[in-house]
Amino acid sequence: MNVPSNLKYAKSDEWVSVEGNVATIGISDFAQDQLSDVVFVEINVSTGDELKKDTTLATLESVKAAADVNAPVSGKVLDVNESLSDSPEVVNSDPYGKAWMVKVELSNPSELDALMDATAYEKHCEERSH
16 A cells, blocks of 8 residues: 655545645545546536535546545645546556646645644554454
């Protein structure tokens, strides 16, 4: 399981990369592995939208299940990864790179404090795998 140490993680398996006041959000390697082959990605927000923490920002469908992707932080949507609708398999092959879903301008940076670091997230995943 790949858990980059420079990211923050939500219990619901989203990751956040922060540069300045901009957060990039996607789903973790653990989440894509649990879903198996992702065949459909629908991002439910648009550039300019205000995204609230814990609201659904995307829906993923795989050969095994459907899953919602929730916002681990609040902010204004700056960019949406439109290419995922044409190539949903990227969520499996590159969850921390090309499969980012949205970029938001943080409206409440203190929300990041509630997220886990890589060590805590790895432990969280292990607890659910047993």
